[in-house]
Each structure stands twice: as C-alpha cells, then as structure tokens.
Amino acid sequence: MRFTHFIFLATSLLLPMKSYSQDIPLTLEDLIPGGKTYYKYRAEMPRQLTWYGENLVYAKGDSLMIAPYTDKEKPKVLLTLADINNSIQIDQSQKPGSLNRVQFVSPQSHLLRIVSGGSIYLYDMVTKTVKAEYKSLEKAENRDWAEGTDYMAYTKDNNLYIQDGKGKEIAVTNESNKGVVSGQTVHRNEFGIDKGTFWSPQGDLLAFYKMDETMVTDYPLVDISARVARLKDIKYPMAGMKSHHVTIGIYNPVTNNTVFLNTGTPKEKYLTNVTWSPDGKSVYIAELNRGQDTCVLKSYNAASGKLEATLFTETHKKYVEPEHGAIFLKSDPSKFLWFSKRDGFNHLYLYDVSGKLIRQITSGSWDVLSVLGFDEKGENLFYLSAEASPIEKHIYKLDLKTGKKIQLSKEEGMHSAMLSASGRYISDVYNSQYNAGKAAITDTKTNKTHIFHSAKDPFRNTKLPEITLGSIKTDDGKTDLYYRLVKPLNFDPNKKYPVVVYVYGGPHSQMVNNSWMAQTRGWEIYMAEKGYIAFSLDNRGTSNRGFDFENITHRQLGVVETKDQMSGVAYLKSLPYVDADRIGVHGWSFGGFMTMNLMLRHSDVFKVGVAGGPVTDWKYYEIMYGERYMDSPQENPEGYKETSMVNRASDLKGRLLIIHGDEDPTVVMQHSLQFIKSAIGKGTHPDFFVYPGHGHNMIGRDRVHLHEHITRYFDDFLK
C-alpha cells in the first residue's frame, strides 16, 4: 500500500490595507480536515465535473448544469433531480434524494448511474428509461463497469462476481481459501495499480488479478474497540521475505470460462499496467522482476492466454518503475506511446506492436506527468507536464506529425484536465498560490480558453500569515531545492522566532508547488498564528524533477534527503529572525522517518520532533516499495544498517514524540515499538502516543485532536 500523506490547502495573500472583519485567529477546527468549520475555508469549485459528449457538466444544487463555452453564454440546466425522479421507473423509495447518488457513465454515453441502497440503476437520459439494474450490492466492493455492455464486476470478500444488468449475480471465482484473492488491487498499490479488474474495450471480456498470498506471513493487528480485543490478521510481506504470487485471468461471461495468461515462472514478479489492445484481443503486461531492475513488455492472447510477443526490455541499475500502460494511438492502433525514464526524465516514446521503437516523442529536462488523450482525428496528443516549471503543471498539445508543441494552459499554477468525448475540448481546472481555483474550457482547435468559474478566496475575511515560495541550492551547488516559508502572523523582523520544519521527503511526493496557498497545510497556518515559522522543502528523492533527482536516494533512503533538509536548515539559520536554538521538525510516514533522521543524525540542531507513523527500519517495511528503493536486506545489509533509526536510538538528545495508529497496516506500529524498545535499552527517552483504531493516518474528527496533540508538544518544549 503506497505511503499516503495528507496535504491540505490553506492560504496567504497578505494584501496591504485589507480589512478583516472576522475569523481571527483561525482554530484547528477551521484548518484541519474533520474540523467542525473546516468546510468554510475550502474554495468553492464545480462539483462532479465531467464531460457528457461535448458538454462539460457539473452539479449545482439539484441541477446538472452545462458549463458555457464563451462569455456570452450562461450555464444551462441539462437535467434536474426532479426530472430524473419524475421519469425514472423505479420504486419511490429507491429514487435518489440528491445528485450525489447520480453518476455519468462516460462522456460517450447517455447513461446515468443511479445508486440507491444496495441497487444501482442505469438510466438513459434520452429515452428516460431504466436500461439495467444491479441488485444486492450491499457488500459489493471494487465495482467496475464495462463499456459497450451492461456488465458490472465487483468483489465480495476474496471472490469476484459480475452482474449483467438483470440483477443476477454470477460468480467468476469461487475460492474458499481467504489467502487467494481475485479482482482486487495487488502488489500493495505500487506500479500505478489501483484496481484489480479490467474490462476489454468492447466490454465482453474481463481481465482480473488473482493473488495467492497463502505463502505470505500473517501479521497480527489487534482491534481493541471490542470488549475483548479482536485479532485482525493481515498479509504483510516484508522486504527480503516471501512475496505473494499474482496471475491474470480473462473471464468470458458468455462461456463462463476463465483463461489464465501464461505468465509462467518465477512466480514472484510484478504483473503491472494491464492494458487491452484496442481490438480487445490482446492484453499487454509490463512484467517486472522481483529485483525491479528489469521490465519486459509482453502481449498475451486473451482467448488462449498464450504469449504473443515480448516487445522490449527496459533495465536500470537502480530500478525501473512502470506506472503507465501502453497508450494506443487513436489514428493507428498498431502503434502506442510508452512512458520511460530512460533518458533521466519521464518521457513518451512511440512503439509499434512488434516492439520496435519508432521515435522518442517528448524530450527535455522535465517530466511528462500524464497523458490526457488525443483530439478528434488523433493528430494531436494532449498531456500534462512540468516543462514550464518544476513546481507547476500545465496542459500541452503536441502535433504527433510535426512535433509542434503548444502550451494550452495560460495562467500559472497547477492544472488538471479532462477531454471531451470527441477530444476537441479540454476542461481546465487550476489554482495557484494566489488563485483559489478556476474552471475553464479550452477549445483545442482555436487554443482559446474560457474561464467559467473563479472561486472566491475563502480566507478573504481573515488575516493570514505571509507565505513565501523560494529555492536554495543543494550543498554541491548544482540543484535547486524548492521551499515554502510561512512567517508568524504579525511578523516582526526584529524578533527571533522558533521554527517548525514540516517534512515528507519521500518518493512520489511534492509538497512545495505553485498551487493554492502554495499547498500550505492548515497546521502550518495555525503554528504561524501561534508565533512559529513553518518551513518545508522538497529534498532530492521527491517527484516531478526527473529520475536522477529521485533515484539518488537508492539503497540509502534518508541519507541524501537529510543532507538536503540540512541545506534548508542552513538557509533558515541565515535568516536574522530565526532562533537557531529553537528548531523543531514534524512529519508523517516517510516524513516521520525523516523527522527521526533529522533528530538523530543532527541531534544538536533539532530540539523537538514529532514523528507520525514513521518507518524506523526498512526491514519492517513491505517488499514492493522497500526493495525498489533499498534492495533486500540480504542484498544491502550496510544500507539497512545505515538507515535504521532503531540503531540510532542512543543518539536521541532532544524531545521526540512518536505517534502511531495501532491498526496501521502500511507502516505497522512495530516500527515505533522497536525504536522505543531500543531507546529503553540505550537509556534514551522518546515520547509516544497512540491513536487506537486508526490506520496509517488519523482521519475524521480525530485529526483535529492529533494536531492539538502535536501542537501541544511543540508548545511544551519548543516555545
């Protein structure tokens, strides 16, 4: 399961002469998700935004609205909840009470999904009829709809089922051993995997993951909420230990037969980026060896399961991490685009289905972030990249024939986008440090953009601390590192302030960028209100800066990251208003690990730290993520030793509060307990707090408590 860490937005915008009528100071209830008044400080953006044909649709109250294309138009009502409820032929009690229960099926379809209790109805907006009905879904998880047919796949417990729109359940698998799981995500959500079922483009065949984890050790979690605590075993494969075995089945609902792809041995490998060929006859798999240094793209015959072709092999002495499947050209399904970091940045390469490289499509010292699709005739490719700035994300149009590239997104910031049914229009939703959020439509023929929604600054009545984005250099002077600095409210340059460094620093993250309020977390605002400076820096190892920037941490997680954070600290110390004797640090997950690195490797610098859900020794972490970045403990004993916080427990000098959820299935609480055990043996004194019943992150109301608790610790020992 991939590390997740909460990044929550809040804001700056310290305009002179602004008058603030209320909301000072903001509380944790205002600033932390789960807080009672948190909703008041979120920018208002169109809800349920989606394309319906060439119409960009969103929900507003009980109406589905069509966004205008030009200044001259107004939003139009497509349909209301009442329209649906008046015409839909289902039992009164099943009719949706809100548009939250209504989903568009796809831009190409006239169908809406109406979710009502354990049933789902497919409602045709044009004919105003119910086209299909799915029943008894109360326990159904991982619901996945086919396009082109009415099939829906879903899982219950460890088995996979389908319904065909007549409400009858058909079992695809019938496995009594709970250690064999079908239709769910595998490989702990690494390699871009976030689901376990894949309908063919025609919707007539269902590819699905089958994971045998019977050979993986049971890991005992304990749920103390019952009167007598209850065991909740999970399968948790640790680095260097036995991993699960994954295969891919192709189920044919007509014949009720399943064929398994002949992926062979070794059984311990990663079957990633399952992709159907456009004709629905082949399945492409990026197969990665357990060592994660060799990725082979293969295609299999969906009918026979036989290997059709081994297209190409990609290796890297550190690691290969395929995260995107083949993207077949709209204009020529015998060619596809492939993401690769082989030249040091994430770029697109054009291949034919024989595996022959035709040419590199994008290049430069920047990463392509994702592909949106093609225009009507497939002549132009649309994608998002970090080309304009490593801390921004923009929309590009690339002429596949000429190579001519146009930046479609005009304003600065972080853009996200979706294509209309035909590919002619692009929705553009974006924000930046001083822009709380805008929504626009871009016509890819004219490249013109019409903004149809601009969110008001939710903090317009609030005096906020000043937020600065900036960059420093790594210690070798070669690389830019971006930071965010939040000054205390009512900042006085002649005073000396304590600092809290908020750190994450792990792969697949970027905390500092030009998004709304520079992605400042609510807690940073809160600390700034209380008189702390909040500082964050994205060290090497993080995202959107190219592969070499990321993989420098290989086999030594935390070492270079810590060096870079110390460059940030050196910068802080150069500021006349920073009190160098009162520097603290806080982070969660990988950021908890980083907090401990900083507290233990630089025990004279950091006075106080709060490490949440920290990795303390990579040998307790899971195989996929762990072995990618650290190799196995057998292959890299020095690296594991060097990066073990458990081994450094004797170096603790300052005050370190460790926090863990006792049911954390991602970074198991054993990490914290092992560190504490080591510290007890060495005679040092970390502090500890536990959130019973919580997993890797504290969510809901308890998240407010968490931040009160963290804040109190800094107030106790750093203020």
Place this chain on the structure above:
Amino acid sequence: MRFTHFIFLATSLLLPMKSYSQDIPLTLEDLIPGGKTYYKYRAEMPRQLTWYGENLVYAKGDSLMIAPYTDKEKPKVLLTLADINNSIQIDQSQKPGSLNRVQFVSPQSHLLRIVSGGSIYLYDMVTKTVKAEYKSLEKAENRDWAEGTDYMAYTKDNNLYIQDGKGKEIAVTNESNKGVVSGQTVHRNEFGIDKGTFWSPQGDLLAFYKMDETMVTDYPLVDISARVARLKDIKYPMAGMKSHHVTIGIYNPVTNNTVFLNTGTPKEKYLTNVTWSPDGKSVYIAELNRGQDTCVLKSYNAASGKLEATLFTETHKKYVEPEHGAIFLKSDPSKFLWFSKRDGFNHLYLYDVSGKLIRQITSGSWDVLSVLGFDEKGENLFYLSAEASPIEKHIYKLDLKTGKKIQLSKEEGMHSAMLSASGRYISDVYNSQYNAGKAAITDTKTNKTHIFHSAKDPFRNTKLPEITLGSIKTDDGKTDLYYRLVKPLNFDPNKKYPVVVYVYGGPHSQMVNNSWMAQTRGWEIYMAEKGYIAFSLDNRGTSNRGFDFENITHRQLGVVETKDQMSGVAYLKSLPYVDADRIGVHGWSFGGFMTMNLMLRHSDVFKVGVAGGPVTDWKYYEIMYGERYMDSPQENPEGYKETSMVNRASDLKGRLLIIHGDEDPTVVMQHSLQFIKSAIGKGTHPDFFVYPGHGHNMIGRDRVHLHEHITRYFDDFLK
C-alpha cells in the same frame, strides 16, 4: 493473576551530626531494582535461611552455616560446597559451582537437592550418597516434590508428569488440546492458589488441578520482538463472561490411575485450598460459588473421588474469600483450624472433621496473618498477627488448652518466622523503620530470643531525607489511616515544596508499615533528593485492618479509596511547607487506577499524574478478582459505570501520563488504549508511553528507565 506491585525498600534515619562521606545524591541506579549499584544499598541478611532439624542453616560464601543459639556460640560450618563436590558421585560437569544450586528438601530430611542443568540429584548429607536422580528437566516447570517418597511432579506445556528418582518420565496426563491444562495454578492465582499439584503427606498420591479453558475467549497479545510480530494468545476470562472449568484429579503412581473428585456442577465455581487429611485418605476443598458469596468446605475420598462430608457453609453478603486450607492439629488429626473473617477480622476457629465448630481460637480487633505451626507436642500454636499494631507483624504463641497467648517477638517491626523440625525453635527475621534487618532464634520453651545477625545500615554513609510515619482519621473521624511522608533532602520549613503522592490502595496490600525505612520506595527517596515531598497513605480497602475496613469498597472500587486519599491530601494542604498548587500522583496497577480516579474525580487538585498498567474499566478485568469486588457487569451496571475511568476521560484537566507494557497479561493494555480512545473522542489529552515486551511490571534494567521516565514527567510539568 493477582495484581502485583513492587514495593522496594530504602531508608530514613536522619541522625544529627552524622557525617556522610559519599553517595550523595543517590541515583536511580542505586535506588531502583535492576540498577547497576542497587545491590550496594540492600541490607545484608543470611541467604537461603532454612531449618535443618533443629539447626537454623544459611549459606555464606561456599559454606552452609549453622546459626548459634546463644551469645557464647559462634556460627559453625555444617558443610561446604567442596564437601559436597568431593563426595557426590555424579559427573564432574554436573557438580554445582555455587550453593545457589543447593536446596534443603525439608527440616525433617537429611537430603539436599543439587540442581545441575536439566538434572536434579537428591544428595544424602549423612551417607554422602546420591539417593535419586531426575533427568531431562530443561522444559519442566512447576516442579513439586513429594515428602516420604522420591516422586517429583512437574509440567511441560499443558500436561503433568512425574519422575520417581530413577530419571524416567511418566505422563500423568496426555492432553493434546492446549486449552486443557493440568498441574498448574488455576483461578488466576486468587484464593491463595499458587500451584497446581499437591502431594499427599505420605507422598504416595498426587492431587492436581485440571483446568479446561477451551470455552474462555482467546485474548490476542502481540510480541513485536521478532522481525515479523508474533501473536501470543492468552486465555483471559473477563468479568461476567464465561469462566474456565476446574476439576481435581488424584493420581496414583503405583497403579498409574487417576480418579477425579466428584465436585459436580455447576462447573463454573472455585475449588480452593486443596488440603490433604493427615492420613492421606481425604482431600478437603473450600468450594466457592461463582458469585463468591458462599463457601462450602467439603471432604472427598481420595481413592474413590466421592464426597465424604459437607462440613460447613460460610456466606457473606459482600464476598467470602478463603485463602487458607484446613490446618490439622498436631495433637489430634480429627480437629483442624480454619481461617474466617466472619466476625469482621481474620481469626482462627477450631472444627472437628464432622464440620462441628468447637470454638473460636483467636479474637479481637486485629487480623491473624498466618499460621506457623505447632510445638513438639502440638500444645502450642504459633502464628503471626497484627495484634500489636496494624502496621506491625509479630509472632505469637498460643496455648490451645488454656488460651494463654504470649508475644514471642520482642522488638518492634515486621517479623517473619519459620519453625524448626520439632517445632521447638522459631527463626525470627525482622526489620523496622530504623532497623535494616535482624535474624534471631527463639526457644519456644523459654521464650528467649538470641539475635545472631544484625545488618548494617546500607545507607550509613549517605545523607537521606527524613521519613515520618503517622496517621490521620477518615472523613467520618472513625478510622485511622496510616501514612508515610518523606521530606525533601535539606528540608527548609520556610519553603513550599511540590508533592508526589504514591498510591496503590487495592485489596491485599499495605504500603505503610513499620518495616525498614517504613517501606519507602527508592523512587520516593530519589524524588525527595530532587526537592519533592513524597507521600503515601493506605486507604480503606487495604490489608491487615480487618474485613470491614477492606470490604467497604465492594461494588464501587475506587470510590471510598479516593475519598480516603483526599483526606491525605487535606492533611498535606494543612502543612505549611506544601505547595497546594503542585500536587502530583503516581501509582501502578490498582495504583494506576487510583491515580486516574484522583486525576479525574479531583481534576482541580492534582496537576500531574503518572498511571502505570492501570485498570480503566473493570469490565476489561478478569472474573475472579473483578467479580469478587465488583460483582459482574450484569449484576452491578451502575457500579461499573461509576468506576469507569473511560467514562470520565472528558474530565481530564492536568497532565496524565499512562504507561503500559504491551504484553501485560494481567491488566491488558486495552485498558489504557480504551481510555485514550475515549479521551481522543472527548478532546482531552492524556500522554502515553509503552514498554514493548513487558508484562504487568517493568523488570530488570528497564525498571531504571521507567523511573527516569516517570521522574522526567514530574520534572516537566510539576517542578
């Protein structure tokens, strides 16, 4: 499993003009068991003291010494380790390297047990021969030797075995179901039960407990010391839930047959105080109902298992707690003594084997604490009681015919005693507040006592804080409550000092008494050195003060106890040198529960608390102890609600640190976690610390760390 709490000795004795050459201040290493220099501050007393015939024997270096009876004699050498090793006919490698491996079998016997690795030898001191040998005992637990024969019983896993001195193992039970346990203690060590095997006086029959706990819920403990945490299920029956079923088998080694006593139904009851009749033909059982308000003494035929007699029934509207078996008269085995609290104090009653009460033997407003035995002819009974003072323990001789009673122990303090083989002599080992320890022999004919050892004050070179013993009245003015007050080192009556109250307060405890240094714990000395006042008080509910003093807490544990502790606080506040704004409290187990009662019921009084291994809600505690004092949750819902700290989490105002061992099998860590979960929900902020791998108490080196940790918390928030 009975609550255990560590009470460790240290000292006072602030004599004027004493010159101190060293050892100031004492460290936790000096004062806490497990500390590197703790041994330096223990009074030196005779090791392995035991009677051998009429000789009181002890180990000194490599010699077994005989203590002198008079001033004129000197200690004599009985035997040396070399004597044993030179004459014993066993393999060189098996010979003991120290007298720690040598044990006397009984005062009546010439035999020594020589423990060597997995073997034990019975060595005859007179004939200098090895009389028996027991082998392959590496995994043998609960070893129990017969008298009169060479049989030894022991358990491995859940089964019971014997050996007859020829080294051959015979299985008494052969049970594959791990939930059925034979030969071990049952009923979680309540009711005076501390073992599971009972040899007949002739050593030819073995009574043993068989406990079926298959119906008791598994409770999941997790051992995180392994690379992949490991589940360690225990059977933990919680109040009001299903309890285990106990039966008693009588095994005959000659026939290899087992007969079970016909104890019948209901199966959920307590079979306590297993006692053989002197002729080895009957077994007496004090059978207590699950409700613990009715105790029936029954005798069973050891050969047939049939009920022979129902001697008498004792009931009490609160509870009956039998803790001593029948004590048959030496002079007349048809009569026996029986302990009962029926008149409000623990006294001895004489019965005949038909169950007829002959007469009450002792009476008065004081408790008999234990019976030592009889003199040579069985005319005089020896026992320990609290008659002289509720905070002292003395040895008494009672003429069974005339009722004439003599106090044999002369000096004040806490005496412990053993009878010689004949019963003529009594060893008397005692200490008191200003006496670090003396060892003496009393001739029960002349009632004269010869002190043969006086320990030096181990703190003679150390300046110690002043310790005062005293008493106050309960709030109704009727009852004395004893307290101990330790003043800060270099006490200045004109200053105001912070206070830490150390509390236990649960049944079966007495923290304040006239023992060495008044039982002041090392940590209290340490805190006094740091400038705190340390205060402890034995509230109602504790021991040695009679049954009514104890059982006033019934169905409402913590309520009266807290009231009494607040009487102590009122007294503290009356002292001019107490800073009433800086009162803290610390306790463990029941004392952790009390700490939370004080912090939450009197949140304006206590600023800081440290609760170790606390019960936070009696519904998570076990059946035997829990239902005795609280009845079941079904019977006493208001009581459980009133005494639940979990329900009071919102009342937390001060700083409360909760500490728990994550493998605590007595008060499971769920108690702390449930409180924390409740506090999180209510928005209050306890602190927490965990000792990984520890049970109900932190032992060994980690105990020093624990007290550093506790101290730091008071230094952080109370100093």
